[in-house]
Amino acid sequence: MELLGYFLNALTPLNLGLALAGVVLGTIIGALPGLSATMAVAVLVPFTFAMEPASGLIALGAIYTGAIYGGAFAAILVNTPGTPSSIATTFDGYPMAQRGDGGLAVTLATLASVCGGLIGALALLFLAPPLARVALAFGPPEYFWLAVFGLTLIAALSVGNTLKGLIGACIGLLLSMVGVAVVGGDVRLTGNLPSFLGGIDVVSALIGLYCVPVILDLVATRAAHLKVPDSDKGYRLREAGGIAWASRFNVVRSSVIGTVVGILPGAGGSIAGLVSYTEARRSSPRSANFGKGEPDGVIATEAANNATVGGGFIPTLVLGIPGTPPDAIILGALLVQGIQIGPQLFTGEADIVYTFIFGLLIATVLMLPAGLLIGRYAYRSIISFPKSLLVPTIAFLTVVGSFAIHSSVHDVQVMFGLGVLGWVLNRYGFQASPIVLGLVLGQIAEQGFVQTYLIGNASGNLTGMYFGRPISIGIIAAALLSLCYPFYAEWRAKRKNTRPLTEIAIGAEGHPAETVVAPVRALPAARVPDTGALVAAVMFIAVGALALMDTGGMSAMGSVFPRAISILLIALSLLMGVLALTGRGVRATPPEPAATARRRTVLGAIFGLWVLAIPLLGFAASGLIAFLTMMVVAEHDRQPMAVWVRRTVIAVGVVGAFWLLMSRLLMLRMPAGLLF
Amino acid sequence: MTIKCTFAAAAAMALATALPASAQTADEFPSKAITYILPFDPGGESDIAARFQQAVWNAHTGHDVIIQYQPGAGGAQAWSQLNDIAGDGYTVMGINLPHTILQPLEGNAGYTTEDLTPIHYFHYTPNAIFVPSDSEFETLQQLVDHATANPGMVTLAGSGSKSANNLGQLEFDQAAGITTTYVPFSGTGPSITAVLGNQTTGGFNYATSAMAQGDALRMLAVASEERMPAFPDVPTFTELGFEIVGGAYRGIAVPASTPEDIRQRLSDIVSEINADPEFVTRMEEGGFVLTDIPYDEMPEFVAQMTEEYSAGAAALGIGE
Structure with missing residues (x-):
């Protein structure tokens, strides 16, 4: 009965208005890669000082949950996770959008996010104190194995090309170790450049690795960015509802995984999404379709990442230990209001806490209409924009996003550098996702590993520390299962001499949409050496050797992990080299003829000059110049003058709007340079 | 690339500083x-x-x-x-x-x-040594005795390597003539979580954690010069005979x-x-x-x- 009273408190017009405004603002911020909930929440905290504590918290919580959800838009429509939480959304969301199901994917993501958010918030409402113990039961070994579990996804993502997947993961792991090490304090792999002390920012790497290749390929061809369905079917809410209902078990399982991972401080939405994606893929009868536009993949990730919002508040409110950076800011806001955190919070300050939790629930529900409308608008803009506007807009957004993280041009340059690297590696058959997984999970894996070693060594029971703890054993079992299952499934299909899984999946009952099955490439008859793979192998061996040299004189704590990874990288590259020499390896698809590549080269050059010119010319000036030049390069046909004038106006509008958003709303320091 | 950028940034900076600063008196600031x-x-x-x-x-x-x-x-x-x-x-x-x-x-x-x-x-936040409230160690001396009998077996979680916490733990080892194992974490939050969850014997953290965690932690000693007003019952290291004053x-x-x-x-x-x-x-x-x-x-x-x-x-x- 008391709870009902708190529910009514949350329903005041002011609180409802704040929840709606928060969700809308959060969704937009989250949809723009690089602009994060942390940034928005940090700037808005002072405004909540003047409000009732509960109202202020509702506004902040709504922004946070909206931002986690909004990340799905960019993931689905431009293959770039808007926040790290939606990394796994790109795996199936973007292929869906490419084949014309973008609207459906956005609606599915909305439904899944709302369900996940509700389950997470309900867990916070009813189970917070007991669930908080989960955070304490997870020690260093469990974090280590959780990261390893996340890495097993690589086996599934790169079926048929596991070797290149593993090499990509090693590169990602090495990238994650750049900078000052948390354990040991050594300065590693920076090449003596102070700007790399802070390491490679995950978000700028995400933007570069996922988005720059999309931009480069977009400009090279005449074809539309996304396939537009013949008849626009609107929200496709009924269809999406049917799919979500059919996979309700997936929704619930993913939400529960998301809630539990959210409770773990430092794990966060990206791991929750990856873990539940792995689980969804393993247990699905259509597992071969994952990565090719399987709706269940989008559902699993989006349900899980929004469940982490409620889950993350559990340790924040019960233990005073924030699960994520936005949680930490909200915790600070609570302290400023004079509210003491801890188990007594749920009894002593019940009115504030429960009003806040109900506010979060209401905000999550509001996400449905707000998200559908914003998503619809975003989808329509993306499919109706001409290429000559789409290319510079996306490019500008990558620069905006990577700059906003630290107000630093260095991050923009890293973003572009990694993007070009990602594009080149992709040509040789190395996907971006294993690199990203290595980068995201590397720090957690390394810290867990070294801490486990230190504690195990001190207690004289190393084996028991790594392999003997109940939760660890459970995670190891799950990791082994997800590692071996794809191979087992393919083997079984072959042995029974039946059709490959992909074909079975299409025939499966209730399969929602037509799936494009990649044609099986015929292997070249003659076994000729594969020069591309050979060059790559030599390059990676050199990288591994450099990393070994760099970590030579460091403390054991700081060097054990990078050295192990470097040796693994060298070994794997040697294997690939031998296979390539004998012509046995898996070949990358041959590149297209050189004629289409010219626009791409020019665009790449403009992009490169742009990221160098930002500190010289100023953010807005360089952005505008680059925008206009890219606009011309991206246009394949002749257009009348009026069209160019209109587009120029739009260019000025886009650059100006973002400059204002960043410098005035988010209060970022913009590089002024010579012009503006 | 980066060298070029640094140069560019320096050039831009030089130019920016050469421009006359807008008149701003300290009174209006x-x-x-x-x-x-x-x-x-x-x-x-x-x-x-x-x-x-x-x-x-x-x-x-x-x-x-x-x-x-x-x-x-x-x-x-x-x-x-x-x-x-x-x-x-x-x-x-x-x-x-x-x-x-x-x-x-x-x-x-x-x-x-x-x-x-x-x-x-x-x-200033003084360093302090913590154990979880269900720990067998009630006083700092009990912990020191245990560490003396079992060199290296006492594990202490702290924030970062070569940090204020790490420095404090090393000074403690020296002053007490013991060897403890320092386990670095990525911040105060994760290291306190490890202490609360009994993952380590205790933690070398800042005294502020005692306020944030309340009864769940026991502060055995604090590295301030005098007892802190907020914790009148917690002795300083100096009182207990270990000359350690420090923090951040x-x-x-x-x-x-x-x-x-x-x-x-x-x-x-x-x-x-x-x-x-x-x-x-x-x-x-x-x-x-x-x-x-x-x-x-x-x-x-x-x-x-x-x-x-x-x-x-x-x-x-x-x-x-």
């Missing part, structure tokens, strides 16, 4: 909101203290302060860029000791201690190009806030110890700290 950059993730001691300042900042200056986070390399990433920021007083940055002494000693931090311009050190100081720094009168004015504002009863209550309830080291006392203070911490750094094997 501030006339708009100030950006307060914290070189860490939100949620740590720096963040909480800054949020407490933020809550009363407007009442003292008539304008807001906006907090932003630029974490990286234990703070070094932001500090190495501090002097690139325009020195008009409207962008300030949190600054910490011993971080800004130990990092340059280690080398390759991208800045030196002298590059930074602190204008006020406003508080936090303050505010400005870009080197900031004019003298603006530096002084900012220092005065921070001093004024340090005397605000509401702020004092919040800070003391939170387990922070207020210090009042204004701009004019800064050179002396930094010199003294540099001397003290350099000795400690030698023990950590820093700067060899």
Whole structure:
């Protein structure tokens, strides 16, 4: 009965208005890669000082949950996770959008996010104190194995090309170790450049690795960015509802995984999404379709990442230990209001806490209409924009996003550098996702590993520390299962001499949409050496050797992990080299003829000059110049003058709007340079 | 590429500084909101203290302060860029000791201690040793006895390697003639979680954690000079016969190009806030110890700290 009273408190017009405004603002911020909930929440905290504590918290919580959800838009429509939480959304969301199901994917993501958010918030409402113990039961070994579990996804993502997947993961792991090490304090792999002390920012790497290749390929061809369905079917809410209902078990399982991972401080939405994606893929009868536009993949990730919002508040409110950076800011806001955190919070300050939790629930529900409308608008803009506007807009957004993280041009340059690297590696058959997984999970894996070693060594029971703890054993079992299952499934299909899984999946009952099955490439008859793979192998061996040299004189704590990874990288590259020499390896698809590549080269050059010119010319000036030049390069046909004038106006509008958003709303320091 | 950029940035900077600064007298300062950059993730001691300042900042200056986070390399990433920021007083940055002494000693931090311009050190969090409340150790002596009998077996969680916590743990080992195993975590939050969850024997953290966690933790000793008002029952290390006083100081720094009168004015504002009863209550309830080291006392203070911490750094094997 008391709870009902708190529910009514949350329903005041002011609180409802704040929840709606928060969700809308959060969704937009989250949809723009690089602009994060942390940034928005940090700037808005002072405004909540003047409000009732509960109202202020509702506004902040709504922004946070909206931002986690909004990340799905960019993931689905431009293959770039808007926040790290939606990394796994790109795996199936973007292929869906490419084949014309973008609207459906956005609606599915909305439904899944709302369900996940509700389950997470309900867990916070009813189970917070007991669930908080989960955070304490997870020690260093469990974090280590959780990261390893996340890495097993690589086996599934790169079926048929596991070797290149593993090499990509090693590169990602090495990238994650750049900078000052948390354990040991050594300065590693920076090449003596102070700007790399802070390491490679995950978000700028995400933007570069996922988005720059999309931009480069977009400009090279005449074809539309996304396939537009013949008849626009609107929200496709009924269809999406049917799919979500059919996979309700997936929704619930993913939400529960998301809630539990959210409770773990430092794990966060990206791991929750990856873990539940792995689980969804393993247990699905259509597992071969994952990565090719399987709706269940989008559902699993989006349900899980929004469940982490409620889950993350559990340790924040019960233990005073924030699960994520936005949680930490909200915790600070609570302290400023004079509210003491801890188990007594749920009894002593019940009115504030429960009003806040109900506010979060209401905000999550509001996400449905707000998200559908914003998503619809975003989808329509993306499919109706001409290429000559789409290319510079996306490019500008990558620069905006990577700059906003630290107000630093260095991050923009890293973003572009990694993007070009990602594009080149992709040509040789190395996907971006294993690199990203290595980068995201590397720090957690390394810290867990070294801490486990230190504690195990001190207690004289190393084996028991790594392999003997109940939760660890459970995670190891799950990791082994997800590692071996794809191979087992393919083997079984072959042995029974039946059709490959992909074909079975299409025939499966209730399969929602037509799936494009990649044609099986015929292997070249003659076994000729594969020069591309050979060059790559030599390059990676050199990288591994450099990393070994760099970590030579460091403390054991700081060097054990990078050295192990470097040796693994060298070994794997040697294997690939031998296979390539004998012509046995898996070949990358041959590149297209050189004629289409010219626009791409020019665009790449403009992009490169742009990221160098930002500190010289100023953010807005360089952005505008680059925008206009890219606009011309991206246009394949002749257009009348009026069209160019209109587009120029739009260019000025886009650059100006973002400059204002960043410098005035988010209060970022913009590089002024010579012009503006 | 990066060399080119550094050059470009330097050129742009030179040009920006050559332009005449707009007339701004210290009396009218501030006339708009100030950006307060914290070189860490939100949620740590720096963040909480800054949020407490933020809550009363407007009442003292008539304008807001906006907090932003630029974490990286234990703070070094932001500090190495501090002097690139325009020195008009409207962008300030949190600054910490011993971080800004130990990092340059280690080398390759991208800045030196002298590059930074602190204008006020406003508080201090002493180191303290914690065990979970269900631990077998009721007193520091019990823990020391256990560690003496079992060298290396006592594990202590702390925030970061070669940090204030790590330095404190090493000094404790030396003073007590024992060997403990220090387990570095990525911040106070994760290391306290490990202590609460019984993953380690205890933790070498800041006294503020005792306030945040309440009954779940037992503070065995605190490395302040005198007992803290918030914890009258917790003995100091000195009382127990171990000569350890230390922790982390936090303050505010400005870009080197900031004019003298603006530096002084900012220092005065921070001093004024340090005397605000509401702020004092919040800070003391939170387990922070207020210090009042204004701009004019800064050179002396930094010199003294540099001397003290350099000795400690030698023990950590820093700067060899």
